[in-house]
Amino acid sequence: MTAPGARASGEDDLIARYFRPLATDAGAFGLIDDAALLKQSGDDLVVTTDAIVEGVHFLPDDPPDTIARKALRVNLSDLAAKGAVPAGFVLTLALRDAKEEWLAPFARALGEDATTFSCPVLGGDTVSTPGPLMISITAFGRVPPDRMVHRSGAKPGDRIAVTGTIGDAALGLRVLKGQMSGEGLDTSSREFLIQRYRVPQPRNALAVAIREHASAAMDVSDGLAGDLAKLCAASGISAAINLAAVPLSEPTHALVTKGQSNIESIVSGGDDYEVLCAIPENRWDSFASAAARANVQIADIGRVESGAAAPRFLDAKGQSVALKRLSYSHF
Amino acid sequence: MTAPGARASGEDDLIARYFRPLATDAGAFGLIDDAALLKQSGDDLVVTTDAIVEGVHFLPDDPPDTIARKALRVNLSDLAAKGAVPAGFVLTLALRDAKEEWLAPFARALGEDATTFSCPVLGGDTVSTPGPLMISITAFGRVPPDRMVHRSGAKPGDRIAVTGTIGDAALGLRVLKGQMSGEGLDTSSREFLIQRYRVPQPRNALAVAIREHASAAMDVSDGLAGDLAKLCAASGISAAINLAAVPLSEPTHALVTKGQSNIESIVSGGDDYEVLCAIPENRWDSFASAAARANVQIADIGRVESGAAAPRFLDAKGQSVALKRLSYSHF
Numbered sequence: 001m002t003a004p005g006a007r008a009s010g011e012d013d014l015i016a017r018y019f020r021p022l023a024t025d026a027g028a029f030g031l032i033d034d035a036a037l038l039k040q041s042g043d044d045l046v047v048t049t050d051a052i053v054e055g056v057h058f059l060p061d062d063p064p065d066t067i068a069r070k071a072l073r074v075n076l077s078d079l080a081a082k083g084a085v086p087a088g089f090v091l092t093l094a095l096r097d098a099k100e101e102w103l104a105p106f107a108r109a110l111g112e113d114a115t116t117f118s119c120p121v122l123g124g125d126t127v128s129t130p131g132p133l134m135i136s137i138t139a140f141g142r143v144p145p146d147r148m149v150h151r152s153g154a155k156p157g158d159r160i161a162v163t164g165t166i167g168d169a170a171l172g173l174r175v176l177k178g179q180m181s182g183e184g185l186d187t188s189s190r191e192f193l194i195q196r197y198r199v200p201q202p203r204n205a206l207a208v209a210i211r212e213h214a215s216a217a218m219d220v221s222d223g224l225a226g227d228l229a230k231l232c233a234a235s236g237i238s239a240a241i242n243l244a245a246v247p248l249s250e251p252t253h254a255l256v257t258k259g260q261s262n263i264e265s266i267v268s269g270g271d272d273y274e275v276l277c278a279i280p281e282n283r284w285d286s287f288a289s290a291a292a293r294a295n296v297q298i299a300d301i302g303r304v305e306s307g308a309a310a311p312r313f314l315d316a317k318g319q320s321v322a323l324k325r326l327s328y329s330h331f
Numbered sequence: 332m333t334a335p336g337a338r339a340s341g342e343d344d345l346i347a348r349y350f351r352p353l354a355t356d357a358g359a360f361g362l363i364d365d366a367a368l369l370k371q372s373g374d375d376l377v378v379t380t381d382a383i384v385e386g387v388h389f390l391p392d393d394p395p396d397t398i399a400r401k402a403l404r405v406n407l408s409d410l411a412a413k414g415a416v417p418a419g420f421v422l423t424l425a426l427r428d429a430k431e432e433w434l435a436p437f438a439r440a441l442g443e444d445a446t447t448f449s450c451p452v453l454g455g456d457t458v459s460t461p462g463p464l465m466i467s468i469t470a471f472g473r474v475p476p477d478r479m480v481h482r483s484g485a486k487p488g489d490r491i492a493v494t495g496t497i498g499d500a501a502l503g504l505r506v507l508k509g510q511m512s513g514e515g516l517d518t519s520s521r522e523f524l525i526q527r528y529r530v531p532q533p534r535n536a537l538a539v540a541i542r543e544h545a546s547a548a549m550d551v552s553d554g555l556a557g558d559l560a561k562l563c564a565a566s567g568i569s570a571a572i573n574l575a576a577v578p579l580s581e582p583t584h585a586l587v588t589k590g591q592s593n594i595e596s597i598v599s600g601g602d603d604y605e606v607l608c609a610i611p612e613n614r615w616d617s618f619a620s621a622a623a624r625a626n627v628q629i630a631d632i633g634r635v636e637s638g639a640a641a642p643r644f645l646d647a648k649g650q651s652v653a654l655k656r657l658s659y660s661h662f
Contacts, residue, residue, distance in 0.1 A: 034550060037375055037477070051425065053459070127465075
């Protein structure tokens, strides 16, 4: 993003009007330079990049403020899972046009989340596209040297924890797509599920505790089952998950009870943006206390096991349940 | 980018097949984690992000290898102008489908340029889109603390320099669009201009010299005239440019001579990806020597002047030429 010159272009006007007010960090140079600066601080820098595309990650009639929040939060979720403290972000915004009624609430919400999560906008690029809207964000977080939390590192015997609740967002998308009968879903439950799809709740409040206690961690974005399989592969271990322990919200639990959803589809749905991590047994109590202090709900859903087998998902009787699908894939 | 899990998805397969072989840097973790790592080094980190969109920044039938190179090089050009040494990049790739015949040459060329410019791939995101292809890259460069070169800082009396030649890429685009009559353009000239459009030549070899000698710098991407106006605005100065001194390639010069182009459109065309900088008079000789050693052509095209007026463009008689358009804008 660059400033208006002596004679401003439309692109420069757009940036000056909507995004410069957000660029309060010294490293953003008020968006009047070609680049941003992350000052050396003695910390390592964790870098994550995630894009969201209209019609794929959000719906064409989703409100612009929720689109902005989702674009940033899917990246903040990665930083949290890596134990990193947010340092800022850059964004690429591909737009068909530059409409005030879309850009104003988009930029306002982006700025609010930047403040909420102490993750300032540092720069970006605005391009025109004849196609769907797309927002690509690269976010930066700081960790002390060599302290980034990896997917690898889980050890047999570790407890497997997940934050928040699982499955809400995938159900919210079904509600938005009209694939969910209204039966048994009151207005507030519908709204809750839709909001969980549109506005993830990244667990940055837990980042330092994850860094201090987790042997491995990742964020759950493509489905708990598939993402767990990735963590197992990276760590060279297996796992057993107690499906009854997977944390469900009230609305999701009610839908399962009524047969409108089931645990298999819940653990393979996407868009959760919760943290999945492995916690050594002797660290569990400290981790649980830190989570309580951070006001982040955690659930103990299983154990890391040795071996290279795919993770097992067990029902209440301890029987292995075969999952048809593990996760969402773009291709 | 993430690794294949126990059962790989199509997206994971794509990443493993085409991009993991490129991810040789330790901070990329073989693309099997949620994030990449830039180790603390005592340097500040310069961050730039630029996206290219099919039909806007490249043509639908441009070869995939040139698209890859352009996507990376437009970002490398920003790093060069800021005096930064490349440290790595992340990319977002928005694809309609995952075709071997497109992805294989794209990834191969990206890897070659990453090696050529010592700018390793650290990670990324691959998403599906129903719309045009888009590649968004965020690139990182290192500078010693507080040594990033800014757009601001130019002082009255400084010489204004530009690297390479100006106007070739915009003419190459006209050739590709069939807007340029064949008259007077031999095959090698056509190919030269097309190549200048498709594959910019970032001036990273000059980065350290820019850092050591320039009072201000930026890369020329939207047109020399408009970009100079931005540098002037950021520095709070004006400038006088000698249009006859603007460096032209042989093919571009020939087209001007034949009346198929003119200097006004040359200085307002985009896609040059050359460096524009201000060099204090007493630094000129050292800068010129460093450029010669780096094998980068530089031209002295004018002087910084005091005042807040828009930069003036002078013809061979010293008369001010009014430009209809300064630069390209997306909106």
